Amino acid sequence: MATVLLIGTLDTKGPETAYLRDYVRQLGCATLVLDSGILGEAVGIQADFTRAQVAIAAGTSIDALRNAGTRGKAVEGMLKGVRKMTLELLAAGKIHGVVALGGAEGSVLAAAAMKELPIGFPKLIVSPIASGQRKFAPFVGTRDVMVMHSIVDILGLNPISRTVFESAAAAIAGMAKAYELSGRGLPTANPSDTRKAIAATMLGNTTKPLMRVRPCVEAMDMDFVIFHANGVGGVAMEELIAQGQFAAVLDFTLSEIAGQIAGGFHVGGAGRMDAAAQSGVPQVIVPGCLDFIVFGAKHEVPDHLKDRPMYYHNPEFTLVRVTPEEQIAATQFLLEKLNQSTGPVTVIVPTQGASVMDIEGGAFYLPELNRQCWDILKNGLKVGIRYREVDAHINSDAFADVVFEELKQILT
Amino acid sequence: MATVLLIGTLDTKGPETAYLRDYVRQLGCATLVLDSGILGEAVGIQADFTRAQVAIAAGTSIDALRNAGTRGKAVEGMLKGVRKMTLELLAAGKIHGVVALGGAEGSVLAAAAMKELPIGFPKLIVSPIASGQRKFAPFVGTRDVMVMHSIVDILGLNPISRTVFESAAAAIAGMAKAYELSGRGLPTANPSDTRKAIAATMLGNTTKPLMRVRPCVEAMDMDFVIFHANGVGGVAMEELIAQGQFAAVLDFTLSEIAGQIAGGFHVGGAGRMDAAAQSGVPQVIVPGCLDFIVFGAKHEVPDHLKDRPMYYHNPEFTLVRVTPEEQIAATQFLLEKLNQSTGPVTVIVPTQGASVMDIEGGAFYLPELNRQCWDILKNGLKVGIRYREVDAHINSDAFADVVFEELKQILT
Structure with missing residues (x-):
């Protein structure tokens, strides 16, 4: 009973x-x-x-x-x-x-x-x-x-x-x-019976390219498990990576790292990106959304941030631009974690912008800062980590297609 | 099905x-x-x-x-x-x-x-x-x-x-x-078949006296329905009063009115206390907890309030003292609502303090301010509203016993 x-x-x-x-x-x-x-x-x-x-x-x-x-x-x-x-x-x-x-x-x-x-x-x-x-x-x-x-x-x-x-x-x-x-409470007969799954991180900001990658992953007869990178999703993903649940990780939306540096609602914690690095699971990394942190309604944004560029995602979510210093610190956080990785890693950078607002004419567009950040990665990544730049915006189909191509490659 | x-x-x-x-x-x-x-x-x-x-x-x-x-x-x-x-x-x-x-x-x-x-x-x-x-x-x-x-x-x-x-x-x-x-979805046969119920408002701050009143109410073969005065409970109570669910209201914990004036988490809304006034349901009013507003953890208290006296209720709740102006405004809000009431009302004031911190030696104790507020009520209440002062603290057994006595009286 x-x-x-x-x-x-x-x-x-x-x-x-x-x-x-x-x-x-x-x-x-x-x-x-x-x-x-x-x-x-x-x-x-x-x-x-x-x-x-x-x-x-x-x-x-x-x-x-x-x-x-x-x-x-x-x-x-x-x-x-x-x-x-x-x-x-x-x-x-x-x-x-x-x-x-x-x-x-x-x-x-x-x-x-x-x-x-x-x-x-x-x-x-x-x-x-x-x-x-x-x-x-x-x-x-x-x-x-x-x-x-x-x-x-x-x-x-x-x-x-x-x-x-x-x-x-x-x-x-x-x-x-x-x-x-x-019977879910019973020990499973053989975990390898289950389909292989790939974990990914997403926000509304990166829905488009992940929606394009999803059917490609599923066509390979693999599950695509998408976590909302809201300071909980990324952490939940880390826990499940550590349990060995995923064949690969597509960490596409890293705003939780910006949050870890600069605050807001989406704070990933100091351990963000540790699980994949330590377990050696193959990773494809897109440094998306390092340019903002997230708060609730506009009036809830703390006073000391009110002068910064903001983007009104919807009445319940306000995106606030991080400073150049914070974005560089977030990039360094990322670099450090990747250099601890024990498995294969590919980093793919979209040089035309890495968030919805990070685009020519967009509210958070700072191409020279981006260039500085990408160079930190490019020059700082340890030998063996593959680094690739794509001359496209993060939300373009062209970029999504390269990401899937690299994901396929790292899986084989 | x-x-x-x-x-x-x-x-x-x-x-x-x-x-x-x-x-x-x-x-x-x-x-x-x-x-x-x-x-x-x-x-x-x-x-x-x-x-x-x-x-x-x-x-x-x-x-x-x-x-x-x-x-x-x-x-x-x-x-x-x-x-x-x-x-x-x-x-x-x-x-x-x-x-x-x-x-x-x-x-x-x-x-x-x-x-x-x-x-x-x-x-x-x-x-x-x-x-x-x-x-x-x-x-x-x-x-x-x-x-x-x-x-x-x-x-x-x-x-x-x-x-x-x-x-x-x-x-x-x-x-x-x-x-x-x-069968809860079916129209009830006769609402008067149900036991009579009394609504009350409480916070951790006023648990003691309400716990003393509760068995007395239940001994009268009535239900005692206690709402958490956290900006939702009071509003929910208003809705149910308007639906005619209660034989009387014991509005004992009015911090939601202070919140309406001065902010924080427990904001009762402009309509707080309207339902009882309009429906004519008998009310016993204790002006408890008009001296504070409530926030989350200590670090979440807004900067512009950091200089005020505070009380650390627990790691998730911080109570912040309202200013004399705000407490007076809250008292006036209360007075206005009570003077609109169409049914019997008794106001009972505990002259030795109206919250845990509002006591000799307590962090929010301002007896002269209280006196000013009680005089606003005493002198401002319209004819027909009963006003009584009890020389006791709100959380004393002596005060709780007077409250029950008055509640019994207003019900008959």
Whole structure:
């Protein structure tokens, strides 16, 4: 029978978690309840895994956590236990989905465990915090976590909370049952049975050439897995590269590196480009979109950047030009990562511009700066890395066709 | 049979929507597909409701939308049609859930329709944008919209996107089937059969007194529905008050009014407090938390506010003191709304401080300013509004007990 794990701080959300549990059972699933609370005792519900057991799984005790001195330290300890127990249950094939009801702390604690669970494993968080000006990052990380706004506080059973909990129960029960049936939780027989896949990075800014490359890749009977280079997509790609999921990487949209240097929403992290370099997977690199960082609506652009050239992608996204110094720093970041690569690498530069705005007459067009950056690459790349310039714009068909040609070549 | 409505821009997400549809069917639901695309034609899928029909529902034509001049105008027109057709299908009892796969525009367009659907009606959006620094507001509004991070772009079927789409299909199918079974979609026999409910507003800052009031309310055999006063909860409460869902309102936590005056994350909107005033539902008002506005992590507090007293609620929330001028303006906003009320109102003021930080020795303590604000209320409230001061702090048991006493009185 499909089994759903419920994670909750049972000292404050006991009756609510019990209501959710009972509805999940009514829908034909088994349940396990894990108490992630630290302070009080479980109220109105009996945990299958008590807070004492969770603390022990974290290598400590509930009394030690309570006396940890700061709330942050206590939560951190508890979190370790929640994550460990959840992953053990998963590895033992004992659970087919996980759900949490939480306020601010409770949901972030459950999320920290869920963000470690594999793609496709059902995970759902219900919280009043999943609304308004709050951001997705603390809830989802790089995974397929489902988040539901609870409308009211997770505090009491009333006509609204009951309705919301019933929807949540139905969603997690539906997912857990389908997951169990699909056999996705079982170890796959032979990973090499699966089609080969190529990972790529894209933004709206580079959709055109990637759309042109896609059918060519698929015609080779390979999957083309496109990540949104928004500071999450690139990081998710890194994780999957490290797991050995891809035959090659087409890293075409590197604005996450500009973000790492200069800020904004799309920050790739210091480890961006490490996975491919370290695993030796073949890479085709196009230094696209190193010229901008990304913010939300125009009024949300920080004051100290307001004087820079901007491009209004749409009402929710504003692209801000990086300075020459930042673009050069981003190029150097790229160079350093590529020179650490252990597998074959081809770098392809579009000399007529590397983003929508980086074109003659465009808002971010600085051809001399580009030339400087391309020379940094050209002269700095270690022996063995192939470097090619194409006299075309990044979004032209001519450029896309060369990229596919080089991709094909590096695969053979 | 439970029927799921799929909304998608089929010119760019045709095969992906078809994959989702087929998996929903495989899980035992019927499906309807609505094309919300504007530019190209549906690819790899036949819509049940074509873009031409959607445009007609919006009172225009697809050609007129394509020639609307700006992308924004075209999207706005299409949105009207999507919303109208979805609400008509719902009213006719023909659908039991709605799901959308979308990129930036597509998901915001579907979300605009979903945010109008009633609480408890299953609604799910799958998008790569549901991650990172993006905010929940455009996706969920004041409703129980479920949002799922797709990890990869909704562009192509590959091992990752298929896995994510299968989870999404299982969630919406599970919810739609449970929704159909529950009969929640049917018109309720008699709303007065339901228990009476009292709405209240709370933040972490006012949890203690509301927790003390809650069992007292429940002992009266009434539901106590607590909204998180975070700029969404208060607005959601307003909508439900207008629908006649509550026997009384305990508006205890008014930081959304301070936010309306001075900014931050918890902005209640100009219409905050209108619904209760207009509907004549009895109100007990505690002017709590008018002294602060709320931001995210400390480093996210805008530069021009950095000199103000702050309170670090937790790593994700920073409370910033409003100026005396702003607190007075917020008090006047409150006064104006209360003086428009058509039903009974009691205002209860805690003279020893109205927030956690507003206490002798606390970071936001300005007793003379408070006195000025309470006098504005005391002297400005129209005849018939009951005004009471209690010489206690807002979070004391003594104050909570007076609040419940007054609440009981106003209900009878």
